[in-house]
Amino acid sequence: MYGGGYLPDDQKRHLPIAEDPDKLAAFETRIDRGDKVEPQDWMPTEYRKQLIRMIEQHAHSEIIGALPEGTWITRAPGFKRKMAIMAKVQDEIGHAQLLYAAAETLGKTREAMINDLINGKSKYSNVFNYPAETWSDIAVIGFLIDAAAIVNQTLNAKGSYGPYCRALERICYEEAFHLKQGHDAFVALATGTERSRSELQAALNRWWKPIMHFFGPSDKASVHSEKLMRWKVKMASNDDMRNQFLDMYVPRIWELDLTLPDPELRKDSDTGVWLFGDPDWNEFFEVIKGNGPCNAERLAVRRWAEEKGEWVKRALRPRNEIYVTPLA
Amino acid sequence: MKLVSLDPRVCRMDMAEGAAPDALIQENDHWPTYEVFAQKKRGDQHQHVGIVHAPNGEMALVLAKEQFARRGMCVNLWVVRTADVVATSYEDADIFDSTPQKTHREPVDYKVKDKINRYNQSKKEKNEQ
Numbered sequence: 180m181y182g183g184g185y186l187p188d189d190q191k192r193h194l195p196i197a198e199d200p201d202k203l204a205a206f207e208t209r210i211d212r213g214d215k216v217e218p219q220d221w222m223p224t225e226y227r228k229q230l231i232r233m234i235e236q237h238a239h240s241e242i243i244g245a246l247p248e249g250t251w252i253t254r255a256p257g258f259k260r261k262m263a264i265m266a267k268v269q270d271e272i273g274h275a276q277l278l279y280a281a282a283e284t285l286g287k288t289r290e291a292m293i294n295d296l297i298n299g300k301s302k303y304s305n306v307f308n309y310p311a312e313t314w315s316d317i318a319v320i321g322f323l324i325d326a327a328a329i330v331n332q333t334l335n336a337k338g339s340y341g342p343y344c345r346a347l348e349r350i351c352y353e354e355a356f357h358l359k360q361g362h363d364a365f366v367a368l369a370t371g372t373e374r375s376r377s378e379l380q381a382a383l384n385r386w387w388k389p390i391m392h393f394f395g396p397s398d399k400a401s402v403h404s405e406k407l408m409r410w411k412v413k414m415a416s417n418d419d420m421r422n423q424f425l426d427m428y429v430p431r432i433w434e435l436d437l438t439l440p441d442p443e444l445r446k447d448s449d450t451g452v453w454l455f456g457d458p459d460w461n462e463f464f465e466v467i468k469g470n471g472p473c474n475a476e477r478l479a480v481r482r483w484a485e486e487k488g489e490w491v492k493r494a495l496r497p498r499n500e501i502y503v504t505p506l507a
Numbered sequence: 508m509k510l511v512s513l514d515p516r517v518c519r520m521d522m523a524e525g526a527a528p529d530a531l532i533q534e535n536d537h538w539p540t541y542e543v544f545a546q547k548k549r550g551d552q553h554q555h556v557g558i559v560h561a562p563n564g565e566m567a568l569v570l571a572k573e574q575f576a577r578r579g580m581c582v583n584l585w586v587v588r589t590a591d592v593v594a595t596s597y598e599d600a601d602i603f604d605s606t607p608q609k610t611h612r613e614p615v616d617y618k619v620k621d622k623i624n625r626y627n628q629s630k631k632e633k634n635e636q
Contacts, residue, residue, distance in 0.1 A: 250513060
């Protein structure tokens with residue numbers, strides 16, 4: 180699972196960094212050739228910075244994403260669904276570990292990343308700042324948020340940074356189960372009783388706006404985005420990823436006679452592009468800023484875990500150990 | 508103010524309010540890293556699969572099992588402290604450049620069929636004379 184909405188830094192605050200033109204040209208030639216970049220290679224400062232930012236956001240999203248789902252482990256309907264959601268939550272934490280390790284190879288320590296999550300400097304996906312009010316919310320998350328994440332992750336697995344690609348390959352392999360169990364839970368409710376259908380419909384209505392926000396605002400016109408795509412940091416525009424998601428999954432919602440709370444949502448038969456109403460981008464920016472319904476709780480829980488576990492880490496900490504950046 | 512949540516476990520926590528200090532966690536709090544190598548089945552090579560943070564080798568094995576052997580096959584794990592790995596540098600990758608040219612190390616470089624055919628041909632011609 181992951182926040183697909185890559186959130187770039189405010190570019191106005193940064194002056195462009197002058198790079199050695201020869202090194203930059205050689206770097207770009209290698210990217211064009213399809214070579215993967217490894218941690219020890221020379222890379223533009225901006226490339227390193229944006230990758231750290233992106234992989235770190237992704238890692239935080241995995242950790243925080245496990246919180247709304249973890250809430251429902253104790254109340255999952257039936258033993259098999261309890262086992263599945265437990266396995267999924269463990270996977271998500273494992274994915275965060277893989278991603279933190281990939282980001283570490285770029286020179287930011289795991290301690291620094293987690294500090295920045297807890298003190299609010301780093302961002303994570305908007306969707307995890309909403310509550311999972313019912314089991315139906317878990318079905319919607321497991322099916323649609325994971326589906327959206329897979330669209331993003333499958334594309335990014337073909338990016339240029341070796342350690343991130345390797346982490347994503349393993350993640351995508353495990354996510355296949357997440358999507359399938361989510362779809363299974365979703366279909367079970369949709370084909371169940373009148374009451375389970377109406378509860379699922381209500382959850383779908385609640386989640387549709389955050390799901391439309393998931394890939395982030397349109398970035399087609401952004402020069403910044405163009406450079407990141409040239410360097411294969413970003414593999415598709417936010418709009419293209421959202422369109423791919425709508426194309427794959429809206430029909431699978433409609434086939435169950437469920438509705439989506441957007442009267443303007445339809446596929447243009449000439450262009451093949453999905454059209455939709457304004458999903459209220461103001462709300463998206465407010466949630467990213469920290470003002471969503473669950474932001475404070477998510478960070479407080481993460482901080483609690485770090486503070487309460489501190490003595491264990493300290494007790495086991497090896498003496499005189501010098502940190503070395505992981506190799507790959 | 509007490510944090511009110513949908514999650515009863517969260518309601519039971521005695522949680523600190525407000526933003527965390529800038530650096531709640533000290534460097535190296537999360538322990539050093541170990542490189543993990545997994546063997547899928549007996550007879551296979553061990554393969555590098557990633558890293559874990561751990562306070563010692565024994566814990567690194569426990570965490571590596573959770574992280575890299577949750578599904579699929581695995582019969583054996585190795586962990587090595589990252590600091591103990593000695594590696595070549597990508598900058599010196601040209602030391603391998605001439606390797607593909609060393610075709611005298613490849614079986615395809617030794618073509619005998621033509622010679623045998625020529626030999627048999629000349630033998631046949633001699634016999635016909």
